[in-house]
Amino acid sequence: MELSFSLFHSSPPWLAGITLHVAHWQLTMTDISPVGILHDSLKTTLQSNTAKSVAVVLLLLFAWRFWKFTLQPLLHPEYPKEYPYWIPSFFKDSNLLIAQARQYFAHEGNEPFALTVLGITFYVATQAKHSAEVYKNTETLSFESFVQALMRNNGNCPRVIKLMYSALPVDKRGFPNPHGESLGVMAQRMHIIQLHPNEKLVGLQHQTMNWIDTHLTMDMLKAEGSDNLPPDAPVEFSLYQWCSNTFTRLGQHIYFGETLHNIDPGVPDAFLVFDELIWKMLYQYPDFLSRDMSAPRARVIKALQQYFEIPREKRAGKAAWLIDTFEDEVRALGIDNENLATMMFHLYLAINTNARKTVFWVISYLLHNPNLLEAYRRDTEVAFSGDRLVDPFVLQNPEKCPQVDAIWNETLRITGWSASVRSIIEDTVIGGKLMRKGNRVLVPHRLLHFDENIFGSNPQEFRPERWENGLKQNASWKPFGGGKTTCSGRFLARFSATTYVATLLRRFDIKMVGNPPFPQADAGRPVLGTMSIKDGSDFKVQLSPRANL
Numbered sequence: 001m002e003l004s005f006s007l008f009h010s011s012p013p014w015l016a017g018i019t020l021h022v023a024h025w026q027l028t029m030t031d032i033s034p035v036g037i038l039h040d041s042l043k044t045t046l047q048s049n050t051a052k053s054v055a056v057v058l059l060l061l062f063a064w065r066f067w068k069f070t071l072q073p074l075l076h077p078e079y080p081k082e083y084p085y086w087i088p089s090f091f092k093d094s095n096l097l098i099a100q101a102r103q104y105f106a107h108e109g110n111e112p113f114a115l116t117v118l119g120i121t122f123y124v125a126t127q128a129k130h131s132a133e134v135y136k137n138t139e140t141l142s143f144e145s146f147v148q149a150l151m152r153n154n155g156n157c158p159r160v161i162k163l164m165y166s167a168l169p170v171d172k173r174g175f176p177n178p179h180g181e182s183l184g185v186m187a188q189r190m191h192i193i194q195l196h197p198n199e200k201l202v203g204l205q206h207q208t209m210n211w212i213d214t215h216l217t218m219d220m221l222k223a224e225g226s227d228n229l230p231p232d233a234p235v236e237f238s239l240y241q242w243c244s245n246t247f248t249r250l251g252q253h254i255y256f257g258e259t260l261h262n263i264d265p266g267v268p269d270a271f272l273v274f275d276e277l278i279w280k281m282l283y284q285y286p287d288f289l290s291r292d293m294s295a296p297r298a299r300v301i302k303a304l305q306q307y308f309e310i311p312r313e314k315r316a317g318k319a320a321w322l323i324d325t326f327e328d329e330v331r332a333l334g335i336d337n338e339n340l341a342t343m344m345f346h347l348y349l350a351i352n353t354n355a356r357k358t359v360f361w362v363i364s365y366l367l368h369n370p371n372l373l374e375a376y377r378r379d380t381e382v383a384f385s386g387d388r389l390v391d392p393f394v395l396q397n398p399e400k401c402p403q404v405d406a407i408w409n410e411t412l413r414i415t416g417w418s419a420s421v422r423s424i425i426e427d428t429v430i431g432g433k434l435m436r437k438g439n440r441v442l443v444p445h446r447l448l449h450f451d452e453n454i455f456g457s458n459p460q461e462f463r464p465e466r467w468e469n470g471l472k473q474n475a476s477w478k479p480f481g482g483g484k485t486t487c488s489g490r491f492l493a494r495f496s497a498t499t500y501v502a503t504l505l506r507r508f509d510i511k512m513v514g515n516p517p518f519p520q521a522d523a524g525r526p527v528l529g530t531m532s533i534k535d536g537s538d539f540k541v542q543l544s545p546r547a548n549l
């Protein structure tokens with residue numbers, strides 16, 4: 001028993017499942033033996049031996065469980081209590097598991113607790129004040145090691161990962177490094193320079209606005225959608241697919257210009273196939289079980305590699321400042337194009353994975369609440385002259401456009417899945433509990449966002465009215481994570497989404513085809529931000545131009 005559990009501890013998650021299947025197969029093998037061949041007494045002996053083995057296994061299991069979940073917590077109250085389990089199983093629905101564990105420990109006053117999932121121990125911080133302790137601690141809790149694991153998983157070689165996280169001289173050339181940080185850490189500062197409100201962000205916002213202006217026209221939509229339509233016929237799209245495709249192309253355009261599209265026009269589609277299977281990457285599935293995820297990922301990385309093989313002056317369109325600056329720094333370290341492309345893949349992922357899904361959810365909520373849709377339209381009128389968006393920045397102002405603000409927040413609250421993860425590099429006390437080095441600590445934002453004491457009654461209901469009372473200042477509101485890894489793209493994400501939805505509603509009448517139910521979110525599948533939809537939940541919408549603008 002001990003042996004098999006310590007095996008799980010050092011194995012990747014998928015192995016635990018396979019080991020269990022093998023164990024199950026061994027236990028049931030006698031059932032499928034050709035009965036006629038066995039002599040009766042031999043059969044009886046085998047059956048009695050099997051019964052004894054099962055009894056011993058059960059006894060050991062009971063003893064182990066009693067020791068681990070009853071005796072050990074009594075002997076060591078300084079550690080977070082662990083949510084009991086019989087057999088480690090696949091993380092079928094991680095949100096549900098965390099919510100069940102929290103319920104189980106409710107009488108303990110919401111102290112941090114521990115969960116062992118597929119051999120990895122996570123400590124879960126469920127109170128806002130404990131999550132603040134996690135975010136503040138940059139000494140013994142590390143985000144970098146989580147990123148390094150992702151880099152390894154996606155194909156960066158160990159030498160390059162080490163190089164990326166080795167301190168660089170303060171007087172090096174290129175991007176300033178006054179604190180002697182590594183390039184991996186400096187990259188966070190680069191994101192902030194590119195994406196926090198300043199002139200570099202305004203540059204991206206203008207590009208975003210122009211792209212939306214030219215792409216959200218009837219002619220362009222007809223070219224993308226169904227062929228051979230008469231000029232005044234409405235166009236139809238599957239909404240999830242359409243938002244995903246549009247936003248990935250937009251993200252690619254503003255960060256990489258047109259070069260990636262020229263290299264391989266199928267990159268956005270390949271990315272989307274990967275992104276819907278990203279849970280296989282997060283669970284570290286081996287290649288033979290995850291080719292459907294790794295093959296499209298390889299296609300995107302290959303196109304990125306070809307991008308970096310082209311001399312900069314020959315690339316079509318303008319890349320974002322961040323792309324060129326990061327490329328220069330990586331080259332200065334002597335890192336090759338293949339490793340550079342793999343690192344850029346993480347950036348491609350960060351730009352595209354959440355914005356596309358959040359826009360889909362905003363539009364879905366509006367379509368299913370026609371009064372809200374009209375309120376959104378009225379709120380955003382102020383930004384338009386005819387069908388032209390003349391002041392996109394007014395849409396970002398909660399005082400001028402309170403409905404836009406409330407609907408954005410409520411959508412993020414309900415459809416956000418993500419959790420902040422930190423690796424524990426030294427034993428650490430959080431919420432008065434000792435967390436052991438080598439494990440991970442998790443802040444599940446979704447749990448915080450469903451706290452009735454903060455967000456009001458029926459937190460599972462979509463009610464933008466709940467945002468009337470200054471909720472945004474609350475420490476439990478973490479749609480973009482927290483601490484030094486807080487999402488730097490949050491301003492651009494909101495800008496792109498509101499510009500897009502406002503322009504769409506201004507220029508088109510949009511309605512659902514038929515009477516589809518509200519799409520189901522796939523809360524069980526882990527993602528890095530906003531939830532995907534369950535298979536078969538996408539629905540069609542019809543667009544026709546609005547008259548009298």
Ligand code: HEM
Pocket residue numbers: 187188191195350351352354355358416418419420421479480481482483484485486487488489490492493494528529530
């Ligand atoms: C609605 C859309 C988005 C949501 C919900 C979202 C959410 C998140 C979350 C939860 C994190 C992790 C924070 C943590 O671990 O504490 C994150 C990180 C990040 N996001 Fe976003 N994001 C969105 C859009 C974007 C966009 C459009 C970009 C880029 C243009 C972006 C760039 C990043 C980057 C670079 C990081 C890593 C931060 C760092 O380590 O420096 N995100 N995002």
